[in-house]
């Protein structure tokens with residue numbers, strides 16, 4: 415089996431969100447960059463677990479981004495990826511990124527492409543599904559469990575009001591979320607080994623961006639909390655009924 | 662030329678989130694001077710003509726039972742053909758589980774720009790700019806779609822369902838469907854009564870509740886308010902509650918009308934998934950809990966005393982109104 419795991423670089427979850435240049439750009443000063451949690455904790459770790467069960471498995475990593483993505487790629491190699499490919503271009507939109515990844519996926523004839531459920535900055539939930547359509551293979555989204563038996567996977571996915579288990583044969587694309595695996599921390603051996611693992615840099619292929627960012631805004635500040643005394647919960651219920659008209 | 666709304670369904674019923682998408686599509690069509698139609702793959706027991714109430718002129722249906730299970734690859738191929746044959750210019754999905762699976766594929770197939778997580782009607786004064794939620798609800802981005810065909814996936818509970826009156830005609834579609842490549846082998850229902858992403862009210866518990874045995878009062882309050890139940894991440898990690906209740910930046914993002922947080926501190930990663938809620942109520946014994954800064958109403962007090970009091974007051978309200 416040959417896997418391709420998508421890695422996106424996102425701001426740390428504690429980042430204070432602010433914008434600059436007349437609200438047209440995300441203010442990146444002082445931002446700590448991490449591997450998108452869905453990619454690291456779930457997609458990557460599950461791919462590595464499957465490799466641990468079947469050592470013949472090859473796990474390649476892919477990231478569309480400039481040189482500043484190398485630290486997160488090295489971390490993913492330390493966690494257990496075999497080799498990484500970086501497409502040397504700043505992503506312009508989901509379709510642009512998906513086209514770059516689909517190109518690499520086609521050339522490498524991978525059996526499974528792993529993506530995260532979504533990036534925690536853009537929240538597109540788009541790249542995985544786009545890659546699948548570009549490769550014309552099945553897409554199983556929002557996986558919470560993932561078992562592989564030969565070339566057949568059984569994948570549990572969250573649906574509204576419950577769960578569904580799907581069976582699908584390779585090749586396919588899967589997007590992963592909580593449940594698929596448990597977060598891991600790289601060990602010393604992994605970190606040392608990662609330094610010498612191949613990180614291949616390839617140039618972009620021609621692709622269109624179908625959308626573009628115009629500007630950002632922050633949600634309006636809250637007016638402030640109205641506190642109700644603890645010994646009068648009925649007052650809270652009255653406010654929710656009469657003032658907020660929600661119950 | 663038209664606006665086409667994807668009608669998602671389960672167990673024979675059109676989903677509420679699709680009615681939101683239809684209401685959104687109808688208002689968008691009005692702005693653009695187009696008509697709005699719906700497309701449904703599979704079969705339902707609902708009367709499709711009734712969808713005219715929400716503004717739909719025509720409902721196109723590919724009425725095959727085999728399509729009642731979502732096979733993304735096949736659905737995307739069928740939808741791409743349908744969009745082309747109907748000359749649809751804007752396609753609206755709900756950004757729910759099905760929408761997240763389908764809209765990106767359709768976008769790539771048609772090379773039609775997609776904005777997912779839309780929260781408002783587009784601004785068409787200068788191009789076609791859609792406001793969407795980013796940074797897990799901590800900000801909004803205004804995104805321009807540059808292609809002729811446009812796709813929007815509307816966040817659940819972001820647009821009001823509105824009835825406009827009228828009735829729709831139903832037209833069958835004749836397109837060959839193929840063998841599904843993904844086979845559904847089992848489905849299980851969640852324990853809660855109301856699906857979390859569709860809920861208008863959510864009652865949520867955190868580590869302050871001490872253990873799974875104390876969730877009875879959370880469930881009782883949720884039941885009384887016809888609400889869904891949710892929890893913070895450590896609660897799901899400790900298996901006090903199922904994973905599908907975990908809300909926040911790395912869990913499910915929700916935007917109910919009312920979010921009641923009980924014994925949750927309000928960490929930035931938790932807030933990220935819930936701060937689009939219209940009204941937030943916080944019950945926490947620590948007056949310094951960060952959640953109070955994001956709250957509309959609050960009680961500083963012990964959940965084990967306050968929540969039973971709220972339950973009594975809601976019962977009283979129901980018995981008097």
Ligand SMILES: Cc1cc2nc3c(=O)[nH]c(=O)nc-3n(C[C@H](O)[C@H](O)[C@H](O)COP(=O)(O)OP(=O)(O)OC[C@H]3O[C@@H](n4cnc5c(N)ncnc54)[C@H](O)[C@@H]3O)c2cc1C
Pocket residue numbers: 427451866867868869870892893894895896907908909910911912923924925926927928929930931934944945946947950962963964965
């Ligand atoms: C990368 C990353 C991603 C994360 N993603 C998420 C996420 O998606 N969702 C999420 O929820 N968290 C997430 N977290 C974890 C988050 O940082 C917090 O640790 C978590 O939200 C805390 O959960 P809690 O509020 O239930 O528990 P605590 O922080 O332990 O808070 C418990 C609260 O209960 C109150 N309390 C105690 N006893 C009582 C009582 N008797 N009555 C009333 N109040 C009481 C306390 O005052 C306290 O405020 C993430 C963290 C990281 C690093």
Ligand SMILES: Nc1ncnc2c1ncn2[C@@H]1O[C@H](COP(=O)(O)O)[C@@H](O)[C@H]1O
Pocket residue numbers: 420421422423450452453476477478479505508511528529530531532533536537538539540541542
């Ligand atoms: N620049 C990128 N490079 C590699 N993978 C990416 C990139 N952007 C997004 N992805 C993958 O696509 C998933 C969904 O991203 P998005 O559609 O932006 O929410 C992420 O979780 C990643 O797995």
